[in-house]
Each structure stands twice: as structure tokens, then as C-alpha cells.
Amino acid sequence: MFELRDLYQQVIVDHNKSPRNFGKLARFNHEADGYNPLCGDKLHVYLNVNDAGIIEAVSFEGEGCAISVASASLMTEALKGTPVSEFKQKFEGFQHMVTSDLDELPDEAVMGKLAVLSGVREFPSRIKCASLCWHTVKSAVEDSHKVAKTE
Template identity: 35%
Template sequence: MANEQDIYEEHVLDHYEDPFHRGPLDDATHADEGKNPLCGDVIQIALKLDDEGRIREAWFEGEGCVISQASASMLIEKVEGKTVDEVKDFSAEEMLELFGPKLTPNRQKCCLLSWRVLQSALHSPIDGEADADADAAGGSPRFGGPSLSEES
């Protein structure tokens, strides 16, 4: 019989190898990206909010370690269908619980990257100017913040 740690590790690897909603969201209403400067993990999150303040669709893209990418998949799966207020109330501690295995402080930063990006994406609507840029770039939303070359 597998112990609890083994089950969590299998769950983490499942999300890493077969992530939930990984890819672009062409008709996103909100989006943002972030980077963990300690290790180089990158996460972009795109959301489609409805008029009632509910997340109708949530997608992510990114590069990085198993922890950062698996936690992004877990988070996106958890928040889809939730209200903006429910997502704003979802704490960093709850994110670490959702992930499962106990992590060192540095690895917690990998896990919490997607949570930080999601929280900022809620406050980052894609306005008309960004939509024009996205159309020119082939329909994908532009993410706020510095480019990877600009961030140290």
C-alpha cells in the first residue's frame, strides 16, 4: 500500500505530464505572467470572466520545474467556475495544501508562483489596446509585466 507522500507525488506527476488547460486562451478578458527569479520558472495565466464575476475559463502556459508547472495545472483546475471573490480569498496556505507534499521555503516559491500570477491576473484586464496588439500577434493575449529579457 502506497504511503500518503507517494500518492501526492503521483498526483503531482500526473498534473505535470498531463496538465489541465495548458495552452493559450484566445478570448481572455484578464491575463498576467510572472517569473521566479531564483530558478527561472515562468507562468502565464489567462482568464475569461463573465458578467457575473465568475471565471468561465482559465488557462496557463509556462516553463519550469515540475513543482511550478504541476501547481499551475492544479490551481487552474481548482479555480475554473469560481467567482472572483472566491479566488481572491484563496490563500497561499491553501495553495500549498492543494499541492500536497511538504516543500522547503525555496520550493514553496515554485509552488506559489502560479497563485501570485492568478491573483494579479484578476486585476489585469485585457483592454482594447491589448486586444489590438493580440490580434496583430495572431490572437493570443499579451501578458503584462516585463519581458524575460527585462527582468533580472
């Protein structure tokens, strides 16, 4: 188990230092702001959803703790090519994973690389850091003009 934890930490460090899909998209048709007042994490997400309802591109800008940045980076990779109609299922799956009992192993076949974030369950205050980007994309998909918060 210790080796797995080390691997998870390495992935989080890598995505924090070199976040994927960081920056403003040239073309986007959905966007939203997110803010975690507990930690000070702030981000802005951009989505380009095509006429068929597929998330063709997703990116983010902002600043935050390592968990917040790594989570946003991993999330953008996981959402590319996802139909908006399936976003809610992915959102709920992620929320379940980061809030489930510690003895419940994440379903890596379903969660993919996002499973590395299951360790935040051990630190309840960090759950909000990991889930901020998901709440922000939810606001973007719903065209809500409210700042997404994890409170």
C-alpha cells in the same frame, strides 16, 4: 503516511507530464505574466471572467520545474467556476497551506486536490515554485501590468 506521500508524488508527476488547461485560451479578458527568478519558472495565465464575475475558463503557458507546472495545472482546475470575489480566499488558503507548520495537516475538504502540494513546506525554496501561478492569477484578476514574482 508513506503511502499518502507516494500518492501525492504521483499526482504531481501526472500534472507535470500532462498539464491540464495548458495553452492560450481562444477568448480571455484577463492575463498576466509570472516569473520565479530563483528557479527560472516562467508562465503566462489567461482568464475569461464573465459579466457575473465568475472565472469561466483559466489556462496557462510557460515552462518551469515539475512543482511549478503541476501547481499551475491543479490551480486551473480548482479555479474554474470560482467567483472572482472568492479568489482572494482561495489564494490565502493556498498560501497558508504551503507555509504552515509541517504538523498542520491540510484541510482536504477545502483544498481538494491542491492538498497534494502541502508537501512543499518541507522544502522552503519550492514554496515559491508552487505559489507562482497563484500570484500570477492575482495579477491578472487585479489587471496589474507588472510581472508577478515570488520574491
